[in-house]
Amino acid sequence: MDPDSSSPACDSISGAFHCTRGKKMTRFLCTAMASMTIAIPFAGPALAAVEPSFDLSDPSTAPFPSDRFTVPDDPGDPNNTGLRVDLPMPDCASRPGDCSNIETVNKLDGFNLLPRISIPFSGAIDPASVGSRSVFFVRLGTAVRRDDDQDGEDDGGDAEQRESRVIGINQAIWDPATNTLHAHADELLEQYTRYLLVVTTGIRDAGGAPIEPADRFERFLHDDGARHGRDATLERYRKSLRRGLERAKERLHLHRRSIAAASVFTTQTVTSVLERIRDRIDASTPAPATFLLATDPAVPGPGTARALFSASAIEKMVFREHVGFSTLPSGDRAPKFTLVDRTPSVALLRIFDGAVGQIAFGKFAAPVYLAGDGLIPIVGTLAGIPAVQQTGDLHFTLFLPSGERPSSGWPVAIFGHGLGQHDKNLDVFTIAGSLAAHGIATIAINFVGHGFGPAGTLALTLLPGGRIVSVPAGGRGEDRNGDGIIGPQEGFNLVPPGLIVARDSRSQSAIDLMQLVRVIQVGMDADGDGVADLDASRVYYVGQSLGATVGIMAVALDRGIRASVLNVMNGLQYEEFRLGTVFRPQLGVALANRIPRLFNNPSASCPGNGCAAFDENLPFRDQPPLTNDVAGAMGIQELLDRGEWVSMQAAPIAFAPHLRKEARPDVPARPVLIQIAKGDQTAPNTSTSALLRAGDLLDRTTLFRNDLAFAAPPCSGGAGKPCVDKDPHRFLTRTDASRTAPNFAIALQAQEQVATFFASDGSTIVDPDGAGGPLFEVPIRGQLPEELGYIP
Structure with missing residues (x-):
């Protein structure tokens, strides 16, 4: 919220704020004051006033989040915030699911950047009185320690001169069963920053009277500590809360008696550890990639031939997938394979006949930070850097354009593949031809857990003569659950997944991309x-789906990536689980298998075909406050919040501001293009819109209108054929569709936008179907989509 010195005078208004002309205040705040001026007629005997609860013994009995539920960090391995979360543990015998989740949360150095707030009350309130004028956040300042700060004081960012900001709330829901108000922050908060959560007397009780300031809140602020036996944690929090309120009063002219309750909390660190890993990579000089890994009958010795082939000479390509293990009579395990014909992928290169001149397969050494449990070891966020667990080979597929190589080498686009079977030897073939037609090479690696097992190979039949040459396929899957099978993405998710699911696999995959950039540079x-x-000076990145959600971390932090295209990117992991049609049933299974069970639809079978039918009763953005009437919904909402909280270190939304709005130190803002699709059933529009808001990326976003394509001939709303996919998630890579299908033409148009963007070094964004074309909005016209828009 920008300061507005021309705001009208608002003297002598009985509200949460006081402002006068000439002060750095906002019109929003003055309006807020006026809205809280309420006249209450005498109505007989006084009833007990409703007030917020302020019992600091439990997170559910006071405004939350709150630094009350943190402890000082380990001084031997400190955090940016100086804190570690310390939620009280439940009975682990009866609530093992809650116990495991809180153990995970308690390793973080602060609270969620998109927090779900909870405010309990002593009685019922009027939900219609809840909004961003009665409940809001005040940014107090950075929580990062300073070198000159040796006094042990909780400074609350007092050395920072940035303007305090007021952030509102959204998605409010009143739970009458517990007399608790829940809501989400209206925008993404900053990492390692301290905030004041303010609850004002602008909230009315069920009878229309303003709520009263919490008596325990007032007593806590003015207590000298004797009542609590000088509890160090409470004393630290009391001091922090007093400082926060004083700062808000000084900067925003808050009226103290109109504050019914408040909390101070500190957000977690997101980027610091990954930035230090990047710096370590940048300071290294890795060995060059090797291409001497093919087994060719014309060359003596296995795995010694150069794996470089003319694209036109590849007659056939067969993927020998390493899909698991069989147990031998000796007890040893032998790899099992399945043969899959990938020749159709090679044929996609010929859409632009002759554009791709050569295909190469190579590998390079890369640091592995994931430990055997699938997690990156936790270190202090102030200065810590995890130990490298091992060094492993990462395999890549490289497509070189035809023609004479430029003197500085070919510009190159790193392609990030999607989730599951979409590995480095599949979807990259759908786009490499479009890029090569513009003189851009393409290179791809497998992300963690993808490409099936490491023993897989690609068998290439070459013309003339039909010589068969094999190369390692570079699979990174593993039999994580011990059932003898390696699934398409096994090794990506934790087993059991817990709250973390694939957070650290995403981070490791982003590290792999940064290592690839460095290898290109040498x-x-x-x-x-x-x-x-x-050409190491012209390295670009294009990621589709998972490739975008992983790629945004590398793009935001790696100086060597010159421009990027991020396609169908999901903003929040648990929103993808909750709303995506592929993942919602899987989330339902997790809710059903949990102890205590959270699946709350007794008429649906889960496990079974009813697992998507749970009801979390969470409103979309910008809706009026909702009154909850669904049993069990609040427990699901709490789990979703904790999941996003834990996942935030690898959440695309947390990196979106650093693309250009708030670029990280020593990392310049660079050109970026976002491509999304209306009604995406895998990366829901609501989640992607949250990311676009966080990064101020609306003007850099192209929207594919799949709804219009579905309604238009030849599909005509499903009545005709061929038709576009109802889920447009793969619109960029659907050159594998029939050449007469609408998806084929749409994919080529979207790819042309990508290729032109890179060919212009990020300076040109074309409209894929022309200025008057209906299917692509460049940029989005109107508001960001805040509904799902699925085609049933």
Whole structure:
């Protein structure tokens, strides 16, 4: 909220704020004051006033989040915030699910950047009186320790001169069963920053009277500590809360008697550890990538031939998928394989006949930070950096354009693949031709857990003569659950997934991308002539789905990526689980299997075909406050909040501001293009819109109107064929559709936008179907989509 010195005078108004002309105040705040001026006629005997609860013994009995439920960090391995979350543990025998979740949360150094707030009351309130004028956040300042801060004081960011900001709430829901108000922050909060959560007397009780300031809140603020036996945690929190209220009063002219309750909390660190890993990568000089890994009958020795082939010479490509293990009579395990014909993928390169000149397969050494349990070891966020657990080989597939190589090498786009079977040897073939037609090379690696097992190979039948050459496929899957099977993405998610699911696998995959950039920078020589084939000064990134959600971390932090395209990116992991049609049933299973069980639809079978039918009763944005009448919904909402909280370190929404709005230190803002699709059933529009708001990226976003494509001929709303996919999630890579299908033409148009963007070094964004075309909005016209818009 920007300061507005021209706001009208608002003297002598009985409200949460006081402002005068000439002060750095906002019109929003003055309006808030006026809205809280309420006349209450005498109506007989006084009833007990409703007030917020302020019992600091439990998170459910006072405004939350709150630094009351933190402890000082480990001084030997400190955090940016100086804190560690310390929620009280439940009875682990009867509530093992809650116990496990809180153990995970308690390792963080602060609270969620998009928090769900909870405010309990002594009685019923009028939900219609709840809004951003009666409940809001005040940004107090950074919580990061300073070198000159040796006094042990809780300074609350007092050395920072940035303007305090007021942030409202959204998605409010009143739970009458517990007399608790829940809501979400209206926007993404900043990492490692201290905030004041303010509850005002602008909230009315069920009878229309203003709520009263909480008596225990007032007593806590004015208590000298003797009543609590000088409890160090409570003393620290009392001091922090007093400072926060004083700061808000000074900067925003808050009227103290109109504050019914408040809390101070500190947000968690997101980027710091990953930035230090990036710096370690940047300071290293890795060995160049090697291409001598093919087994060719014309070359003596297995795995010694150069894996560089003319694209036109590949007649056939068969993927020998490493899909698991069989147990031998000796008890040893032998790999099991399945043969899959990937020749149709090679054929996609010929859409632009002759554009791709050569295909190469190579590998490079990369640091692995994931430990055997699938987690990156936790370190202090102030200065810590995890130990490298091992060094492993990462395999890549490289597509070089036809024609004479530029003197500085080919510009190159790193392609990030989607989730599941979409590995480095599949979807990249759908776009490499479009990029090569613009003189841009394409390179792809497998993300953690993808490409099936490590023993897989690709068998290439070459013309002339039909010689068969094999190369390692570079699979990174593993049999994580011990059932002898390696699934399409097994090794990506934790087993059991817990709250973390794939957070650290995403981070490791982003680290892998940064290592790939560094390997390109030291020189990548595919043909062995001693000259780099790729231009290290023109490295771009294009990611689809998972490739975008992983790629945004690398793009935001790696200076070596010059421009990027992020396609169908999900903003929040648990919103994808909750609203995505693929993942919602899986979330339902997790709710049903949990102890205590959270699946709350007794008429639906789960496990079974009814697992998507749970009811979390969470409103979309910008809706009036909702009164909850669904049993069990609040427990699901709490789990979703904790899941997003834990996942925030690898959440795309947390990195979106750093693309350009708030670029990280020493990382310049660079050109970025976002592509999304109306009615995406895998990356729901509501989640992506949250990311676009967080990064101020509306003007950089292209919207594919799948709803219009579905309604238009030849599909005509499903009556005709061929038709576009109802779920447009793969609209960028659907050149694998029939050439007469609408999806094919749409994919080529979207790819042309990507290729033109990179060819212009990020300076040109074309409208894929022309200025008058209806199917692509460049940029989005109107408001961000805040509904799902699924085609049934």
